[in-house]
Amino acid sequence: xxxxxxxxxxxxxxLARLDLSDAEVEDLARDLTKIVGYVDQLQEAKTDxxxxxxxxxELSNVFRPDNPxxxxxxxxxxxxxxxxxxxxxxxxxxFE
Amino acid sequence: MIQLTAHELRRLQxxxxxxxxxxxxxxxxxxxxxxxxxxxxxxxxxxEVLRQAKAIDAKRAAKQPLGPLAGIPVAIKxxxxxxxxxxxxxxxxxxxxxxxxxxxxxxxxxxxxxxLFGSTNMDEFAMGSSTENSAYQTTRNPWNLDCVxxxxxxGSAAAVAACEVPLSLGTDTGGSVRQPASLCGIVGMKxxxxxxxxxxxxxxxxxxxxxxxxxxxxxxxxxxxxxxAGHDPRDSTSGxxxxxxxxQTVDQPLKPLTIGVAKEYFAEGLxxxxxxxxxxxxxVYKSLGATIKDVTLPHSRFAVATYYLVATAEASSNLARYxxxxxxxxxxxxxxxxxxxxxxxxxxxxxxxxRRIMLGAYALSSGYVDAYYLKALKVRRLIKNDFDxxxxxxxxxxxxxxxxxxxxxxxxxxxxxxxxxxxxYTISANLAGIPGISVPCGFSSSGxxxxxxxxxxxxxxxxxxxxxxxxxxxxxxxxxxxxLVAKDA
Numbered sequence: 001x002x003x004x005x006x007x008x009x010x011x012x013x014x015l016a017r018l019d020l021s022d023a024e025v026e027d028l029a030r031d032l033t034k035i036v037g038y039v040d041q042l043q044e045a046k047t048d049x050x051x052x053x054x055x056x057x058e059l060s061n062v063f064r065p066d067n068p069x070x071x072x073x074x075x076x077x078x079x080x081x082x083x084x085x086x087x088x089x090x091x092x093x094x095f096e
Numbered sequence: 097m098i099q100l101t102a103h104e105l106r107r108l109q110x111x112x113x114x115x116x117x118x119x120x121x122x123x124x125x126x127x128x129x130x131x132x133x134x135x136x137x138x139x140x141x142x143x144e145v146l147r148q149a150k151a152i153d154a155k156r157a158a159k160q161p162l163g164p165l166a167g168i169p170v171a172i173k174x175x176x177x178x179x180x181x182x183x184x185x186x187x188x189x190x191x192x193x194x195x196x197x198x199x200x201x202x203x204x205x206x207x208x209x210x211x212l213f214g215s216t217n218m219d220e221f222a223m224g225s226s227t228e229n230s231a232y233q234t235t236r237n238p239w240n241l242d243c244v245x246x247x248x249x250x251g252s253a254a255a256v257a258a259c260e261v262p263l264s265l266g267t268d269t270g271g272s273v274r275q276p277a278s279l280c281g282i283v284g285m286k287x288x289x290x291x292x293x294x295x296x297x298x299x300x301x302x303x304x305x306x307x308x309x310x311x312x313x314x315x316x317x318x319x320x321x322x323x324x325a326g327h328d329p330r331d332s333t334s335g336x337x338x339x340x341x342x343x344q345t346v347d348q349p350l351k352p353l354t355i356g357v358a359k360e361y362f363a364e365g366l367x368x369x370x371x372x373x374x375x376x377x378x379x380v381y382k383s384l385g386a387t388i389k390d391v392t393l394p395h396s397r398f399a400v401a402t403y404y405l406v407a408t409a410e411a412s413s414n415l416a417r418y419x420x421x422x423x424x425x426x427x428x429x430x431x432x433x434x435x436x437x438x439x440x441x442x443x444x445x446x447x448x449x450x451r452r453i454m455l456g457a458y459a460l461s462s463g464y465v466d467a468y469y470l471k472a473l474k475v476r477r478l479i480k481n482d483f484d485x486x487x488x489x490x491x492x493x494x495x496x497x498x499x500x501x502x503x504x505x506x507x508x509x510x511x512x513x514x515x516x517x518x519x520x521y522t523i524s525a526n527l528a529g530i531p532g533i534s535v536p537c538g539f540s541s542s543g544x545x546x547x548x549x550x551x552x553x554x555x556x557x558x559x560x561x562x563x564x565x566x567x568x569x570x571x572x573x574x575x576x577x578x579x580l581v582a583k584d585a
Contacts, residue, residue, distance in 0.1 A: 015457040019442030039401040045475045052473030055303045056289045056529025062332035076196045082426035
């Protein structure tokens with residue numbers, strides 16, 4: 001099944017939040033079509049009644065005592081922020 | 097001195113024939129001589145290396161207790177956080193990122209009195225099998241500078257192979273420690289999932305990623321693994337088991353020993369020279385008294401397809417954090433939040449990372465999640481079940497690490513699927529969470545190293561290391577050095 005340039009644009013904009021050039025869109029449509037064609041062989045595997053395995057340890061609900069620990073000082077926590085305002089991360093308006 | 101093992105360097109310090117500073121200076125010299133060609137290192141702060149080495153020497157002079165890696169330089173892959181030092185992940189998006197804390201493995205290296213010896217090049221976000229996907233430089237294979245070192249931990253593997261450092265750490269999500277170890281002629285190990293903490297390891301595929309050691313022999317790999325393994329309260333996916341003193345038992349041969357050989361690991365596309373070297377290694381084990389048994393891994397043919405759905409789905413989610421808000425690159429001009437996200441990520445990520453994010457987002461999208469992601473998780477269970485059954489009949493499974501020796505720079509970079517298939521023999525271990533090790537087992541006619549892979553059941557690292565050591569002790573491959581190192585000596 002072919003993945004079209006329009007599907008690539010939709011995935012990039014709506015799901016992956018990636019700006020792509022026209023050349024990148026064309027390349028990705030071609031590469032993803034080829035890769036999805038390859039992974040389609042999984043449909044040959046018989047998996048009726050098989051439980052999905054999301055994680056090799058199959059752990060759930062790992063608890064530890066809720067003891068307060070020292071946390072990073074604000075200046076250190078914000079040191080890598082691209083834009084800072086006071087003690088906060090600065091972002092453009094959320095509602096367009 | 098630079099050709100010695102960590103064990104030998106430790107003895108030199110104990111007998112006073114060398115100290116941490118003279119060792120550090122010897123390796124810094126080696127980097128100066130060779131890294132212009134090999135390009136293994138991304139960051140190396142000489143003053144910081146010497147400061148650590150002098151501090152170890154001062155501790156020794158004051159007769160303070162010293163850790164098991166005292167004065168031993170260890171390079172780390174640029175995906176692990178070292179407080180205040182760059183951690184770029186081979187990506188432009190993290191070009192200016194300096195982590196505010198140490199990864200647990202880094203903290204453990206400090207506790208063991210190791211000398212943190214810079215950080216090494218890698219495929220961007222550990223996505224690749226050749227280290228060509230780094231945004232900064234292409235690392236070369238020390239055995240042939242026209243060839244790739246493998247990947248994604250190619251810098252860490254090449255640095256050890258070129259004797260620029262005795263030990264290094266990589267990470268292995270689909271073979272990224274074992275495959276470059278094989279292509280560079282050294283030993284590399286992926287521990288059981290959960291054996292080593294992932295705290296401070298910048299995530300790619302969280303259910304697959306595992307930190308692993310590189311060294312020039314199995315004894316040194318055992319020493320490095322025991323220093324970094326164990327439960328970490330900061331990583332809820334680290335197994336609830338303390339570390340084991342692997343280096344104390346590694347020299348004991350495993351007897352009786354049953355080795356499983358799977359026909360699926362000698363499939364179409366396997367280079368005849370690799371096959372011959374691996375079959376010869378089976379004969380070595382026979383001569384050491386091992387029983388060889390046929391085992392079958394019928395679902396391994398689905399491993400590459402399963403991996404490239406599971407790993408990319410996890411990556412598309414993990415890499416959502418690079419949003420230009422908390423850390424990393426933010427575009428200069430944008431209109432609104434969404435545009436800021438799209439532009440920052442579009443500018444910051446390289447081609448392969450974009451490709452994998454897109455594939456993962458597609459596999460998780462409404463309408464496709466059952467056919468792709470959930471289907472892959474079911475096949476993942478079948479792959480794990482194959483191993484459970486096989487290990488009921490044998491101690492380890494033996495096969496090639498990589499289907500071919502090192503390929504040439506540029507040879508596969510235009511064909512992502514061909515590149516993905518170079519992990520065909522390594523990725524099942526990540527899907528199943530089992531440990532694996534690659535050990536040198538010969539050379540191609542063109543002088544490139546070949547590697548043998550041994551796999552074991554979960555938490556059987558001790559057994560795996562002992563079996564690997566038996567082969568190493570019976571052969572001489574580990575004593576060969578790449579031409580640029582041999583010329584030096």
